[in-house]
Amino acid sequence: MPEPFISLEAALATWREWELPITDTPHVLGPIEGGRTNRSFRLRAPGLGDDLLIRLNNPQSPRLGINREQEAVILDTVAAAGLTRGACYWSPRRDFTVFRHIEARTWGTDDFRDARQRRRLMECLGVAQVLAPGTPRRSYTAYLDHYWQQLEDAGAIDMALARRWWRFRDTLVAFDRTDWPAVLTHHDLIPENVLETADRLYLIDWEYAAVGHPDIDRWCLDPALVREPFIHELARWTNELWERIVRLSGGQ
Incomplete structure (x- = not known):
């Protein structure tokens, strides 16, 4: 049986570790549709002016050819160049990632x-x-x-x-x-x-x-x-x- 994704509830429970000016547990506005690898949700976080996006990373990532450590390095690089949103937080096990939500088409x-x-x-x-x-x-x-x-x-x-x-x-x-x-x-x-x-x-x-x-x-x-x-x-x-x-x- 495939290894399960981390639960959304378990990921949200770590919000104090995200080093963001959040004053209470973020609440889920809804899923982000699309994408076949991960599961993503839009969050409203008390204390923040912008919404967040939490991505539950596929536990089968290595099988799919995804190296999360390498992804983190590349994300930092392309975010510094203004090509993407940077990650606000990576969980220690790399099983979920938090981003600023981008209001876009x-x-x-x-x-x-x-x-x-x-x-x-x-x-x-x-x-x-x-x-x-x-x-x-x-x-x-x-x-x-x-x-x-x-x-x-x-x-x-x-x-x-x-x-x-x-x-x-x-x-x-x-x-x-x-x-x-x-x-x-x-x-x-x-x-x-x-x-x-x-x-x-x-x-x-x-x-x-x-x-x-x-x-x-x-x-x-x-x-x-x-x-x-x-x-x-x-x-x-x-x-x-x-x-x-x-x-x-x-x-x-």
């Missing part, structure tokens, strides 16, 4: 198709790509091997999938050995992870981020923007194996 697929909106988003990515969080360059081979090993251990691989994988993996290993441009990459650039306020864009949910290949984010926005042909295959395999791990972990 969530992007939709039409925004990704709009030329002006795409230019704005590409400008944000350009800002991210010159940042140096100090985290290691992603080995896509090691990252996908981690997914594959879990599927293999669970007996969730058939012969057809195995044949496709081993053909792909040879190319993947060769790709990782090349000197491709390594920059800070979001790796989960979907419309729901872009928020628009009156004067700016925020990119949220950096939990899959790493120093990686910039074409991954371009592929998410529009595959036609990709410059390295292998990225198409890499992105498809990443998504396919991730979906299989999600099902293996109990679904979301």
